Every structure is written in C-alpha cells, then in structure tokens.
Amino acid sequence: MERIPVKEQFPEDVDSRVFNLYEKKEKIYIRAQEGLFQTIRLFTGWPLLLGYFLAPWLQIEGRQAIFFDLPERQFHILWLTLWPQDFVLLMWTLAIAAFALFFVTTLWGRVWCGYTCPQTVWTAVFSWAEQITEGERHQRINLDQTPSFLSRNGRNRAGWNKLWRRSLKHLMWIGFAALTGITFVGYFYGIRHLVSDALAWQLPLTATAWSVFFTLATYINAGWMREQVCIYMCPYARFQSAMFDKNTLIISYDPSRGEQRGARKRGSDYQAQGLGDCIDCTLCVQVCPTGIDIRNGLQYECIGCAHCIDACDSIMEKMNYPKGLISYTTENKLAGGTWTWKRPKLIGYGTALLILAALFMLVLYLRTPLSLDVIRDRGQLYQEVAGGRIENVYTLKIINMSDSTLHYELQTEGLPNPTLLPDVPIEVPAREMSEHVVRIQVDPDQLRDFNTEFEFILSTADEATGKRLRTEAESRFFGPRPLGSGR
Ligand code: SF4
Numbered sequence: 001m002e003r004i005p006v007k008e009q010f011p012e013d014v015d016s017r018v019f020n021l022y023e024k025k026e027k028i029y030i031r032a033q034e035g036l037f038q039t040i041r042l043f044t045g046w047p048l049l050l051g052y053f054l055a056p057w058l059q060i061e062g063r064q065a066i067f068f069d070l071p072e073r074q075f076h077i078l079w080l081t082l083w084p085q086d087f088v089l090l091m092w093t094l095a096i097a098a099f100a101l102f103f104v105t106t107l108w109g110r111v112w113c114g115y116t117c118p119q120t121v122w123t124a125v126f127s128w129a130e131q132i133t134e135g136e137r138h139q140r141i142n143l144d145q146t147p148s149f150l151s152r153n154g155r156n157r158a159g160w161n162k163l164w165r166r167s168l169k170h171l172m173w174i175g176f177a178a179l180t181g182i183t184f185v186g187y188f189y190g191i192r193h194l195v196s197d198a199l200a201w202q203l204p205l206t207a208t209a210w211s212v213f214f215t216l217a218t219y220i221n222a223g224w225m226r227e228q229v230c231i232y233m234c235p236y237a238r239f240q241s242a243m244f245d246k247n248t249l250i251i252s253y254d255p256s257r258g259e260q261r262g263a264r265k266r267g268s269d270y271q272a273q274g275l276g277d278c279i280d281c282t283l284c285v286q287v288c289p290t291g292i293d294i295r296n297g298l299q300y301e302c303i304g305c306a307h308c309i310d311a312c313d314s315i316m317e318k319m320n321y322p323k324g325l326i327s328y329t330t331e332n333k334l335a336g337g338t339w340t341w342k343r344p345k346l347i348g349y350g351t352a353l354l355i356l357a358a359l360f361m362l363v364l365y366l367r368t369p370l371s372l373d374v375i376r377d378r379g380q381l382y383q384e385v386a387g388g389r390i391e392n393v394y395t396l397k398i399i400n401m402s403d404s405t406l407h408y409e410l411q412t413e414g415l416p417n418p419t420l421l422p423d424v425p426i427e428v429p430a431r432e433m434s435e436h437v438v439r440i441q442v443d444p445d446q447l448r449d450f451n452t453e454f455e456f457i458l459s460t461a462d463e464a465t466g467k468r469l470r471t472e473a474e475s476r477f478f479g480p481r482p483l484g485s486g487r
C-alpha cells in the first residue's frame with residue numbers, strides 16, 4: 001500500500017494540524033472589578049482567611065483548640081477529642097460534607113467555587129498583590145511586553161521598573177505562601193511550638209520540609225496556576241454538572257435581551273438599529289478569572305464568581321439600561337418558567353443530608369469516651385499458684401478519652417468465682433492511654449473446659465457528665481484439660 005506523506009495529506013499548515021496537540025495557553029490578565037457580588041465575596045473571604053490563620057492560636061483547656069496530634073493519635077477539635085477509635089465519626093463527617101456540597105450545588109450552583117473555595121480565596125489575595133505591585137490590567141500587559149532587565153536591551157528605566165515590581169510581587173506572594181504553609185503545619189505540630197522552634201533554629205527536618213512543601217504548593221497554585229487548577233485539576237468542576245438541573249442557580253447572559261450585540265453611541269436609539277442591550281465592550285471577558293466569554297452560554301470553566309455580573313451591571317448603569325443582562329438565574333427562568341424546590345435531586349440530597357446529620361449526632365451522643373484492649377500474656381498459657389488455683393495474666397490497654405482523670409472498676413463475666421488482682425480501681429489520666437497488668441485466678445475444678453471465653457468489663461461514672469461509662473472486651477482463660485474431657 002502506498003504511504004502518503006503527512007505533508008501531502010494536510011497540505012496547508014501541517015505543523016499546527018498534526019504536531020500541536022495542545023493549545024497554547026494564553027495568559028489571562030484579570031481586570032479588577034468592584035460591585036455588589038465582589039463586596040459579598042469580601043465578606044465570605046475575609047472570615048475564612050482570618051479563621052484559617054487565627055484558629056491554631058486559640059487555646060481551649062490549656063491546649064491548641066484545633067490540633068491534629070498525629071504522634072499521640074488524637075484530633076482535638078474545640079472541646080472534642082477524637083481518637084483512632086473514632087474513625088467512623090470522620091467517615092460520617094466526610095459523608096455529611098459531601099452531601100452538603102451536593103445539596104448546595106443543586107440549589108445554588110457553584111457558590112462554593114466562587115465565594116469560599118480556598119483556591120478562589122487565595123488567588124484573590126495573590127491577584128490583589130499583583131495589582132498593587134504591577135498595576136492595573138493594561139499596565140501589567142505593558143510590563144509583560146517590556147524587555148527583562150536581565151536582557152541586553154532591557155537595561156534601562158523600564159527594565160529596572162519591571163525588575164523591582166516583579167521582585168516585590170514575588171516577595172509578597174512568597175511571604176503570604178509561607179504564612180499559609182507554616183500555619184497549615186501548625187495545625188499538626190502545634191503553632192506555638194512551631195514558631196518558637198523555628199525562631200530557635202530547632203525545627204525538625206520533617207516539619208521544615210512540610211512547611212516548605214505547603215509554601216511552594218500555595219505559591220504555585222495561587223500565584224502561577226490559578227484558573228488552571230479550577231479548569232484542569234479540580235475534580236469537582238468535572239462532576240458538578242451532574243448535580244445541576246433546570247432550576248439550579250447559574251450565572252447566565254440573557255441573549256434574548258443582549259443580541260444583536262454591537263457598539264453604539266450613548267443615548268442613541270439602538271433598537272431602531274436592530275441592536276440589543278450588549279454593547280460588546282468585552283468587559284465581562286476581561287474581568288473573568290478563567291478567561292471565558294459567558295455570552296457563549298454555560299461553560300464548565302465558569303467558577304460562579306460573579307465578576308461578569310458586576311462588570312456588566314456597571315456598563316448597564318453607564319448606558320442607562322436596566323441591570324441584569326448577565327445575572328444569577330436558572331435555565332427554567334430563562335425559558336420563561338418559574339423556580340421550584342420540588343425537584344428529585346434536591347429532595348434526595350436534602351433528605352440524605354438530614355438523615356446523615358441526625359445519625360451523626362446520635363453516634364456522637366452515644367459515643368463512649370473509653371476504649372479497652374486486652375492482650376493475653378504470650379509467655380505461658382497458665383500457671384498454678386498457691387492453693388492449687390490457676391492463674392492467667394493479661395495486659396489491659398485503657399484509653400481515657402474524656403477530659404478528666406477517671407477511676408475504673410474492672411470486673412469479669414463468664415468465669416466461675418474469679419479473683420482479680422490487683423483488686424483496686426484503675427486510674428487513667430485525662431486523654432491518655434495506659435497499660436495495666438492484671439492477673440485472674442480460678443479454681444480449676446470449676447472450669448468446664450481448658451479454654452474458657454469470658455469478658456472483661458470496665459466501668460466508671462464520668463465525673464463531668466455523671467453518665468455511666470462502660471466498655472467490654474472479650475478474652476480467653478486457659479487451664480489444665482479437665483480429666484476425662486477426651487480432648
Ligand atoms: S459586559 Fe455586558 S455589555 Fe459588555 S460585552 Fe459583556 S455582556 Fe455585553
């Protein structure tokens with residue numbers, strides 16, 4: 001078979017058709033925009049930023065209020081301390097968070113992305129730093145076109161201006177990224193220890209490495225990658241459309257009002273010229289952090305930040321046209337219908353969320369802040385002690401998950417007339433695990449088998465709540481084979 005050269009198959013522009021598999025990324029120069037929704041974003045972004053940076057400094061009962069203590073395997077969240085045994089609670093929390101996100105997305109679309117997602121909030125801070133160091137959109141475009149100070153033709157005033165502005169921007173970015181990374185590690189290391197160890201140059205290598213890693217991750221994600229994270233890396237952007245229905249809140253351009261778009265003189269009778277309300281100023285595109293044109297319809301790149309609404313409203317105001325050419329709406333409303341809550345997805349997610357939240361509260365209420373593990377002495381099965389009794393030795397691992405030191409009573413169930421030694425209450429300090437060796441002695445004549453299954457029962461009254469705490473753990477008692485057992 002004759003092979004046709006690629007050049008002949010695609011005679012014109014063969015390079016771009018065959019070899020450029022990936023579209024070249026165009027840099028997005030976001031234009032700053034003020035307006036109602038940007039003010040709302042300030043009120044959602046600032047509390048989140050302050051909460052993130054200040055929360056690890058809060059102290060409750062002499063410890064960090066939110067502290068994920070991995071070496072001690074304890075998660076402190078305000079007044080609650082979770083242990084590995086509480087893993088199920090973490091699963092509940094994740095399930096509740098997932099269904100809350102599904103519910104909110106079905107109802108209000110991508111409000112999470114637009115107003116509260118850390119990528120959006122941190123990118124907004126980085127964009128602000130860029131704007132105060134490098135100037136407005138057109139100044140940043142000019143700066144990019146200025147030759148670098150390091151190049152031969154850049155050693156002039158403009159090149160110097162570019163160098164110091166860029167350097168200051170990256171210094172601000174790295175400073176904020178470092179603050180973010182150190183705070184993040186502070187949730188796991190203890191922020192006060194982290195800062196004092198760092199100041200004394202005694203920070204362990206692991207903590208240093210993680211701080212540097214999170215600093216770099218923040219710097220790259222919020223400074224360099226920005227919308228690329230939302231468009232290409234975030235899985236939520238990909239599957240959120242599955243939660244959308246015709247009544248989900250979306251940001252949309254109204255083509256029936258805006259088209260035919262086109263320039264016109266202010267105050268002119270544009271309708272007589274066959275024009276709609278869109279003056280084709282492209283401001284809505286210039287302010288868009290993902291660089292899309294909302295006039296092309298709903299696109300998965302849209303993070304619902306409402307920059308385009310504020311931008312278009314400002315133009316409508318200047319033109320003396322009614323606001324809302326780009327607005328929060330629903331597909332149903334755009335088609336002339338009315339909004340309704342009676343939607344299978346919304347009701348389904350809402351019901352699942354309520355059930356999960358109710359079960360979580362129940363599990364939390366019934367949770368016993370006490371755990372018991374029993375390990376039999378592996379050295380010998382049993383030993384005979386004074387009086388011909390048989391003794392087995394056990395190590396009990398007791399975790400007191402409450403916030404006060406407790407004294408526990410130990411009993412057994414399933415053994416004939418056992419003697420427990422030592423026969424004193426077991427003291428375990430608050431939020432600690434302790435090991436206790438106990439011995440059990442039994443008269444062998446009363447044992448029906450050489451291997452008897454029984455239960456340890458540990459109980460106490462919680463001094464803080466007055467609630468009776470009790471937990472059980474199974475174990476086995478070994479003795480000599482009873483005569484004539486045949487086994
Ligand atoms: S900002 Fe409004 S008027 Fe300007 S191009 Fe966008 S939709 Fe049209």
Ligand code: SF4
Binds near residue numbers: 292302
């Ligand atoms: S189109 Fe752009 S500016 Fe408008 S909401 Fe979506 S991401 Fe924001």
